[in-house]
Amino acid sequence: xxxxxxxxxxxxxxxxKKSYVVRRDLLGRVTQRFEAVKGVDLSVDAGQTLAVVGxxxxxxxxxxxxxxxxxxxxxxxxxxxGEDITGLGRPALKRIRARAxxxxxxxxxxxxxxxxxxxxxxxxxxxxxxxxxxxxxAKVDALIERVGLSAGHLDRYPxxxxxxxxxxxxIARALTxxxxxxxxxxxxxxxxxxxxxxxxxxxxEIQAERGLAYxxxxxxxxxxxxxxxxxxxxxxxxxxxxxxxxxLFDQPTQDYTRTLLSAIPAAHPRDRTFTRRSAxxxxx
Amino acid sequence: MGHIxxxxxxxxxxxxxxxxxxxxxxxxxxVTQAESLISLVDDVSFTVAAGETVGLxxxxxxxxxxxxxxxxxxxxxxxxxxxxxxxxxxELVGRPRRELDRxxxxxxxxxxxxARRSLNPVFTVGSxxxxxxxxxxxxxxxxxxxxxxxxxxxxxxxxxxxRAQQYPHELSGGMCQRVMLAMALACEPDLLIADEPTTAxxxxxxxxxxxxxxEAQLEFGLGLLLITHDLGVVAEVxxxxxxxxxxxxxxxxxxxxxxxxxxxxxTAGLEHSMPDPVRHAxxxxxxxxxxxxxxDFTDSCRFAPRCPYELPECTMGxxxxxxxxxxxxVRCIRAGTLDLSEAFYx
Numbered sequence: 340x341x342x343x344x345x346x347x348x349x350x351x352x353x354x355x356k357k358s359y360v361v362r363r364d365l366l367g368r369v370t371q372r373f374e375a376v377k378g379v380d381l382s383v384d385a386g387q388t389l390a391v392v393g394x395x396x397x398x399x400x401x402x403x404x405x406x407x408x409x410x411x412x413x414x415x416x417x418x419x420x421g422e423d424i425t426g427l428g429r430p431a432l433k434r435i436r437a438r439a440x441x442x443x444x445x446x447x448x449x450x451x452x453x454x455x456x457x458x459x460x461x462x463x464x465x466x467x468x469x470x471x472x473x474x475x476x477a478k479v480d481a482l483i484e485r486v487g488l489s490a491g492h493l494d495r496y497p498x499x500x501x502x503x504x505x506x507x508x509x510i511a512r513a514l515t516x517x518x519x520x521x522x523x524x525x526x527x528x529x530x531x532x533x534x535x536x537x538x539x540x541x542x543x544e545i546q547a548e549r550g551l552a553y554x555x556x557x558x559x560x561x562x563x564x565x566x567x568x569x570x571x572x573x574x575x576x577x578x579x580x581x582x583x584x585x586x587l588f589d590q591p592t593q594d595y596t597r598t599l600l601s602a603i604p605a606a607h608p609r610d611r612t613f614t615r616r617s618a619x620x621x622x623x
Numbered sequence: 624m625g626h627i628x629x630x631x632x633x634x635x636x637x638x639x640x641x642x643x644x645x646x647x648x649x650x651x652x653x654v655t656q657a658e659s660l661i662s663l664v665d666d667v668s669f670t671v672a673a674g675e676t677v678g679l680x681x682x683x684x685x686x687x688x689x690x691x692x693x694x695x696x697x698x699x700x701x702x703x704x705x706x707x708x709x710x711x712x713x714e715l716v717g718r719p720r721r722e723l724d725r726x727x728x729x730x731x732x733x734x735x736x737x738a739r740r741s742l743n744p745v746f747t748v749g750s751x752x753x754x755x756x757x758x759x760x761x762x763x764x765x766x767x768x769x770x771x772x773x774x775x776x777x778x779x780x781x782x783x784x785x786r787a788q789q790y791p792h793e794l795s796g797g798m799c800q801r802v803m804l805a806m807a808l809a810c811e812p813d814l815l816i817a818d819e820p821t822t823a824x825x826x827x828x829x830x831x832x833x834x835x836x837x838e839a840q841l842e843f844g845l846g847l848l849l850i851t852h853d854l855g856v857v858a859e860v861x862x863x864x865x866x867x868x869x870x871x872x873x874x875x876x877x878x879x880x881x882x883x884x885x886x887x888x889x890t891a892g893l894e895h896s897m898p899d900p901v902r903h904a905x906x907x908x909x910x911x912x913x914x915x916x917x918x919d920f921t922d923s924c925r926f927a928p929r930c931p932y933e934l935p936e937c938t939m940g941x942x943x944x945x946x947x948x949x950x951x952x953v954r955c956i957r958a959g960t961l962d963l964s965e966a967f968y969x
Contacts, residue, residue, distance in 0.1 A: 394825040531682040536896035536907035602826040604855025606899035
């Protein structure tokens with residue numbers, strides 16, 4: 340049992356399950372379900388990053404969405420800062436969503452094309468009734484600078500900005516309500532190489548300043564080593580291995596983890612691992 | 624056109640590499656926008672030898688896809704292409720369409736990033752492969768089908784006979800990419816252009832598809848032009864790499880050389896922005912700023928605004944690409960004088 344005096348984990352998930360209806364019969368009765376998440380336990384402490392990795396279809400994004408109850412679980416408990424949010428109604432959930440926010444993969448889709456950047460950054464605070472107008476303005480000004488953009492960007496629309504700039508806006512937006520937890524769902528997958536590193540470094544700096552907890556959903560294992568304290572490897576809706584990053588990379592215990600790790604391309608031709616014998620497995 | 628200062632003989636590297644298969648010289652592609660000509664790609668020159676794997680690396684907007692489409696002569700009619708693209712010494716630029724149609728698929732083939740979108744959804748994958756065999760080889764329907772199943776087997780599609788009768792939507796992304804590869808190999812081309820063939824795939828599938836491409840290369844002696852933004856893929860499978868930035872080649876070198884001794888600050892920056900647990904456990908180097916859009920391309924160094932080593936001369940005029948070591952070309956006036964080992968770790 341944990342020490343009663345220790346603060347609760349920022350995010351704690353136990354026995355989480357989620358399935359989707361695949362097929363119904365003529366009368367609308369469910370005849371086939373797909374179990375996306377089949378019983379997942381994980382926790383993230385303040386200031387820590389847990390990376391959830393896996394191949395497409397493993398259920399990692401579903402876990403990210405469940406963590407903030409953007410979708411509802413079938414079974415299991417989700418606790419944010421010690422509070423059980425599994426059964427909360429809308430008003431209470433709204434309060435939680437100020438403290439736990441999300442950054443999505445594609446910033447072009449996650450920012451409203453009809454709104455200026457200034458409005459997009461103000462919106463979460465307006466929705467949450469945070470601050471007076473001038474306080475909000477001051478905060479927006481500070482955040483836009485913090486993410487490496489300038490006040491001049493505030494009056495632009497999303498289409499006037501590059502993907503990297505917009506992802507910075509999305510980060511600023513996720514920070515407007517001073518959350519303790521940020522779920523990052525493939526936040527750099529859509530960005531170019533040189534921009535990817537900028538955004539990763541920014542996320543790390545902000546984490547260090549604010550003691551944020553990140554749940555970092557990604558398929559990119561090479562990034563994980565740079566950003567994550569722990570890694571949870573998912574396969575077919577289950578976590579097959581959840582360990583500190585260094586340990587996992589140095590001594591993976593599961594065959595599946597080993598397969599994933601050995602598929603990461605080398606960073607230098609001298610470390611080339613490529614053999615012309617590919618696994619004969621039928622990869623989905 | 625162009626400012627190529629390498630030896631004037633087109634096949635300058637004959638002593639070290641097999642005969643040149645593809646020879647691109649002074650390639651330039653322009654489009655009209657708001658009544659002015661914008662160049663998307665200019666002064667692009669490179670070669671691919673038989674059996675060689677050449678990586679064409681760059682970020683979005685660097686012109687790598689435009690270059691590959693220009694090689695295939697697949698650019699839209701609105702694009703103005705100049706320069707020279709030679710395959711086996713024969714000029715492709717300006718060839719009549721009928722002749723190009725004969726070459727495409729039989730001598731040069733291409734596979735794309737999203738395989739499923741490149742396949743026709745209303746025909747079975749087998750019929751799409753045999754179509755190209757029948758077209759180019761003029762064999763019977765039965766023989767073409769037999770060859771199709773053989774090819775699907777070659778790209779390790781299990782139960783090839785049954786899979787051949789399936790439609791693209793019944794196959795996974797990795798399977799579709801294998802089908803594309805089978806189709807590209809159907810008429811034993813000499814050159815395969817693969818444009819981000821594994822970008823949309825999971826790492827494990829990526830590895831399998833890359834292995835297959837490399838195996839096919841050995842089997843058919845293919846020259847392979849691999850277009851990618853992923854330096855990891857370059858490190859794993861390429862013999863040489865060409866780095867493009869804002870429509871121009873900024874560096875090209877054998878991969879060992881390119882990773883050990885990058886000479887262009889952009890190349891060094893890209894390499895340092897890759898997570899590399901061996902050299903830098905937790906910090907990523909970053910290149911400030913972004914790639915300029917094509918209308919803002921200048922004649923002088925296009926990377927200068929992002930470059931920590933910029934000098935006033937960098938923006939004063941055209942920067943030629945120069946050979947600084949065997950097979951190593953760089954477009955930077957400070958090439959060879961800079962220590963780039965810690966570049967971009969601000």
